[in-house]
Amino acid sequence: MLPDWPRALGTPQLSGVLKAQPEDFVVEEVFPVEFSDDGEFDWLWIEKRGDNTEYVARQLARLAGVQPKAVTYSGQKDRQAITRQWFCVHLPGKNFPAWDVPEAETWKILRKGRHRQKLRLGSHRYNRFTLCLSALGGDLDELGHRAAQLSQGVPNYFGEQRFGHQGGNISACQQWFAGTLTPSRFERSMYLSAARSYLFNTVLANRVLDGSWNTGLEGEIYALRDSGSVFSAERNEETLARLASGDIQATGPLFGKAGRLVVSAAAASAEEAVYSLHADLCEGLLKHGLSMERRALRLIPQDFQWQFTGNKSLELSFSLPRGCFATALVRELIRYPLAS
Template identity: 50%
Template sequence: MNDLQLLGPRASGEALGTAVLKAVADDFQVDEVLDIPLSGQGEHLWLWVEKRDLNTEEAARRLARAAGVPVRAISYAGLKDRQALTRQWFSLHLPGKADPDLSRAEDDSLRVLKQVRHQRKLQRGAHSANGFTLRLTALHAEHAAIDARLEQLKQHGVPNYFGAQRFGHAGGNVHDAQDWAARQALPEQRNLRSRLLSAGRSYLFNQVLAARVADGSWQRAQVGDLLAFTDKRSFFMADEAACSDPRLAILDLHPTGALWGAGAPPSQGAALALESAVAARHPALCDWLARAGMDHERRILRLPIGRLTWHYPEPDILQLEFVLPAGCFATVVVRELVDLVPAGQTDSPCVF
């Protein structure tokens, strides 16, 4: 599967040029935003960890080995990219134990920056947002066009697609999910099962969002839509009055799309018709997700970009800084600007 099949059309027009992202790990930096006051006491040790070229699960295993605890005693709020420089929280359950020496887990790829005790463990999804600093190198695009596009994105947001990394190389996770769905079976391995269920559900959501980007309705509420605030998981039905809510214009309130699970989508009207049409094209996948015990949930269609700033450290480098809600993908912001190409494959002249 190509990028267009996994995600969908751009909302802002054609790519303005090309660039490289992640020529080195430090070109993609992520800082987890966690709005939880830590008490300084309790049986859980919370760790603020910096990791480079290391995925979250391997970092958890290394911390567990160094602390002498099983990996199930390690918790984290979310998975972070491997090819990146990321800072995120972990917690270790250490009832009746002193703080362990974690130096054996540390090297150039992992450093423990801070540790604080707390009464509770870190829950999945507990972080409120992620802060990003991205450096696009080997940039081949006009600066004026990039600046204008970024001003547009700041005002209107971008489609809240699940990024291509959710789907594995060449969409392999989606292919595997479809194979399991065709047999109405589930992998026994927990991590694989979770990854494939997530990929299948994310793929269906992207199909709904792609259709609404194509018809222009991703930016506006329709009667029968289910609306949600940027930082809330609850949603409510849109009537005619809600479709004129001023909070839609300031990117605080948004229409949502289906994250498939048990039962029919609770949307109505045109939104339900579109979501039902997507489900009708993928009946085995929808049924598989429901049988796996997934609950029907919603995801906002529009992604507001918080605190967006940018500059050009060098003529062929664009540095972006912004904040996104948890669970959203920085790469879908970049996708509205340029096509990403592998390092070493940029031989066209730079245009500034």
């Protein structure tokens, strides 16, 4: 089981349902594309419902008569949702396929074009979300008060879906590192990602508890709001003012071999305390060649809007940087059952 990571606003007294149906969770990549109308790559703007990204990629490969590795996308999207995203199929020397999607499929092609450039992982910068929280129970005035505070930022936790059902990816990763499990190549990538995410969430949880997640510590590495570029700086009045404005964010570790920039002082102590408790995960990540990266501890939604749409439902709309989870916002508003 995963921990119930501490919240910035405390545990909400309200309960509700997230994803009662796929239409309650709509995600769209913010990624305008202008086709070159030549080249070897077909780009497909696809809407899917109840399918994961890998499934659609495999179906595209089947329709095009190519190997699965010829199909790429910028990011994985939720399964229990309606999502719109770009896919890319490498078709060297081949004509534009008909792309006739079988009627039985729960995904469809909304737009297509040919491009000389390949779509690479992480190409888009933002995702736009429209969520409906339903079956709300509790004091709705409290819910409105909490929603009004979200624009100031929330802890940037990795969502529970990163860790598999009941956190199973973490236990599987530990078994792999201990030599008692032999995962597939896809599973290995998934387990490594889960392990790094778990360590990050644990560091962030501790810093939510001590109040430093949005104020920084001595020896911190910071990230710029727009570019994500990281740098070290003294914790002085200027740094605190930039933190308060949201111009920069304190960061936490995506664990791996240390690089050029390293935390020190209080920030280093906070991270090393977590590493010592999870030495098996740290040793395994180093063994498999992971390098240290940084991720912002605070998540500030863009264009955040909310409104009650009935006596017991709330609609949220906002944009988040690539790789950030909408559930980080939702968990500050309501308690909801985890998807099975």
